[in-house]
Amino acid sequence: xxxxxxxxxxxxxxxxxxxxxxxxxxxxxxxxxxxxxxxxxxxxxxxxxxxxxxxxxxxxxxxxxxxxxxxxxxxxxxxxxxxxxxxxxxxxxxxxxxxxxxxxxxxxxxxxxxxxxxxxxxxxxxxxxxxxxxxxxxxxxxxxxxxxxxxxxxxxxxxxxxxxxxxxxxxxxxxxxxxxxxxxxxxxxxxxxxxxxxxxxxxxxxxxxxxxxxxxxxxxxxxxxxxxxxxxxxxxxxxxxxxxxxxxxxxxxxxxxxxxxxxxxxxxxxxxxxxxxx
Amino acid sequence: xxxxxxxxxxxxxxxxxxxxxxxxxxxxxxxxxxxxxxxxxxxxxxxxxxxxxxxxxxxxxxxxxxxxxxxxxxxxxxxxxxxxxxxxxxxxxxxxxxxxxxxxxxxxxxxxxxxxxxxxxxxxxxxxxxxxxxxxxxxxxxxxxxxxxxxxxxxxxxxxxxxxxxxxxxxxxxxxxxxxxxxxxxxxxxxxxxxxxxxxxxxxxxxxxxxxxxxxxxxxxxxxxxxxxxxxxxxxxxxxxxxxxxxxxxxxxxxxxxxxxxxxxxxxxxxxxxxxxxxxxxxxxxxxxxxxxxxxxxxxxxxxxxxxxxxxxxxxxxxxxxxx
Numbered sequence: 001x002x003x004x005x006x007x008x009x010x011x012x013x014x015x016x017x018x019x020x021x022x023x024x025x026x027x028x029x030x031x032x033x034x035x036x037x038x039x040x041x042x043x044x045x046x047x048x049x050x051x052x053x054x055x056x057x058x059x060x061x062x063x064x065x066x067x068x069x070x071x072x073x074x075x076x077x078x079x080x081x082x083x084x085x086x087x088x089x090x091x092x093x094x095x096x097x098x099x100x101x102x103x104x105x106x107x108x109x110x111x112x113x114x115x116x117x118x119x120x121x122x123x124x125x126x127x128x129x130x131x132x133x134x135x136x137x138x139x140x141x142x143x144x145x146x147x148x149x150x151x152x153x154x155x156x157x158x159x160x161x162x163x164x165x166x167x168x169x170x171x172x173x174x175x176x177x178x179x180x181x182x183x184x185x186x187x188x189x190x191x192x193x194x195x196x197x198x199x200x201x202x203x204x205x206x207x208x209x210x211x212x213x214x215x216x217x218x219x220x221x222x223x224x225x226x227x228x229x230x231x232x233x234x235x236x237x238x239x240x241x242x243x244x245x246x247x248x249x250x251x252x253x254x255x256x257x258x259x260x261x262x263x264x265x266x267x268x269x270x271x272x273x274x275x276x277x278x
Numbered sequence: 279x280x281x282x283x284x285x286x287x288x289x290x291x292x293x294x295x296x297x298x299x300x301x302x303x304x305x306x307x308x309x310x311x312x313x314x315x316x317x318x319x320x321x322x323x324x325x326x327x328x329x330x331x332x333x334x335x336x337x338x339x340x341x342x343x344x345x346x347x348x349x350x351x352x353x354x355x356x357x358x359x360x361x362x363x364x365x366x367x368x369x370x371x372x373x374x375x376x377x378x379x380x381x382x383x384x385x386x387x388x389x390x391x392x393x394x395x396x397x398x399x400x401x402x403x404x405x406x407x408x409x410x411x412x413x414x415x416x417x418x419x420x421x422x423x424x425x426x427x428x429x430x431x432x433x434x435x436x437x438x439x440x441x442x443x444x445x446x447x448x449x450x451x452x453x454x455x456x457x458x459x460x461x462x463x464x465x466x467x468x469x470x471x472x473x474x475x476x477x478x479x480x481x482x483x484x485x486x487x488x489x490x491x492x493x494x495x496x497x498x499x500x501x502x503x504x505x506x507x508x509x510x511x512x513x514x515x516x517x518x519x520x521x522x523x524x525x526x527x528x529x530x531x532x533x534x535x536x537x538x539x540x541x542x543x544x545x546x547x548x549x550x551x552x553x554x555x556x557x558x559x560x561x562x563x564x565x566x567x568x569x570x571x572x573x574x575x576x577x578x579x580x581x582x583x584x585x586x587x588x589x590x591x592x593x594x595x596x597x598x599x600x601x602x
Contacts, residue, residue, distance in 0.1 A: 022410045025403050029429055032440025035450055039443050092336040099329035110340045116589055118541030120558055121578040125347025146343045211433035213544045218565050228435045235548055247436040254431045
């Protein structure tokens with residue numbers, strides 16, 4: 001598994017120091033989530049340590065329609081955007097990995113563009129474009145959906161491209177030699193082998209959309225408001241442990257979802273793809 | 279191989295062996311294409327080829343909903359800002375206005391200070407973790423990688439809110455320090471520029487870890503073995519072999535952290551407060567408060583130009599180099 005040099009080659013004392021440093025950085029990473037969780041079940045209205053008492057009142061408040069509506073909106077629009085981005089990203093990945101054609105390099109640049117340029121800028125540009133075209137009525141839902149598809153697309157293309165490059169070309173050749181039509185090769189050979197790549201693409205696209213607060217910053221409208229923007233608006237007026245409970249829900253929901261998706265396929269390789277050397 | 283490795287478009291290269299699929303079917307069939315096709319015919323042939331038919335819908339999406347909006351925003355930044363819509367003469371007045379006011383210059387400078395410190399700290403904290411994860415033989419390795427990625431599932435708003443709980447006047451740090459007796463008066467950790475940096479380092483750390491781990495695991499162990507068999511010490515292997523080979527990962531991690539930090543709105547707004555204006559919070563003010571689309575466009579233009587410049591510099595400096 002571990003490429004490169006292995007632990008046995010390091011001086012034990014140096015390795016011990018490294019372990020301690022890594023442990024501190026992990027604590028730093030998990031710190032905020034832990035204390036948000038703590039604040040969501042403690043009785044004090046501000047986060048004091050040690051926590052005072054235990055209550056589920058904040059969670060009860062977080063599960064009222066005022067908060068569940070934006071959470072459900074976020075889940076729905078993220079799922080829709082991810083599916084659209086996955087379909088478009090798959091055909092784009094096939095075109096980019098399987099063919100050379102005039103304009104290909106321009107297309108690669110265009111595909112990577114949303115990754116490099118700030119999402120906030122895209123939000124500004126989309127709002128201005130919709131307004132100039134007289135489509136302001138569609139800003140709320142349509143604007144956010146298109147914005148999410150655009151920011152998710154590079155991730156889908158990338159994951160599917162990795163998936164395609166893992167498929168041996170000879171498998172397809174064998175199928176077509178044995179008389180399968182090109183369409184049948186795609187459907188019966190490529191698509192099943194591509195399953196993990198597609199799942200990983202969907203997963204990354206969903207995370208991009210669900211955790212976004214930049215695209216929606218200028219495009220969200222009352223009634224079409226994702227949970228992140230709702231929390232941001234709430235933080236202006238004050239601090240409440242209810243937000244801690246809402247935050248925990250928005251963290252737990254995608255985790256559960258991916259635990260379920262993970263049962264249908266493995267995309268570990270897509271997250272931390274080890275480049276193994278023989 | 280990772281979402282963080284987005285700075286390396288190499289995976290998108292078509293695989294070299296597929297000569298047949300690339301050859302013109304007309305040539306394969308023994309039919310010579312016309313020697314000098316008119317440009318119109320050539321263009322038509324290009325557009326109705328299989329890859330362009332596949333790429334048509336996603337390319338149209340990127341063109342109309344990524345390129346066009348960005349260009350509209352940039353074009354609004356070079357006209358006067360009297361009302362919505364591009365009219366009037368082309369002028370750099372918006373940029374001049376922003377860069378001649380100390381308030382806005384400070385906001386821009388603060389943004390870049392935040393970006394650079396976040397980038398440096400992300401790389402400094404990500405490297406030990408990446409090095410550990412790349413070399414450990416612990417059976418918890420997979421779980422540890424998953425654990426450092428789980429924060430990505432939480433939105434920046436959620437994670438920043440956690441820091442607010444910890445750093446605020448009545449938050450964890452102040453209450454703990456007061457009760458222990460280490461301080462007499464509450465320290466105002468937030469709002470401050472330092473708090474923004476802490477929140478951003480936390481938010482962007484996973485990207486740095488992934489990018490650096492990627493380049494560390496890509497190092498061929500035989501290179502290390504060769505150096506050792508030739509008598510290199512542990513230190514010189516690290517300094518002369520491992521460090522140079524993972525410069526692309528380090529530069530990539532810095533780029534991701536820097537570009538993420540200079541355009542971050544939520545973290546700056548929650549942990550920075552009204553006195554710590556950055557480019558992102560100013561864009562928000564101009565877009566929603568003042569309704570000046572030209573000035574927000576100009577700020578967006580500054581973000582775009584600096585992002586592209588730093589990315590290009592990073593490529594030139596490191597990402598393209600040191601491949602074995």
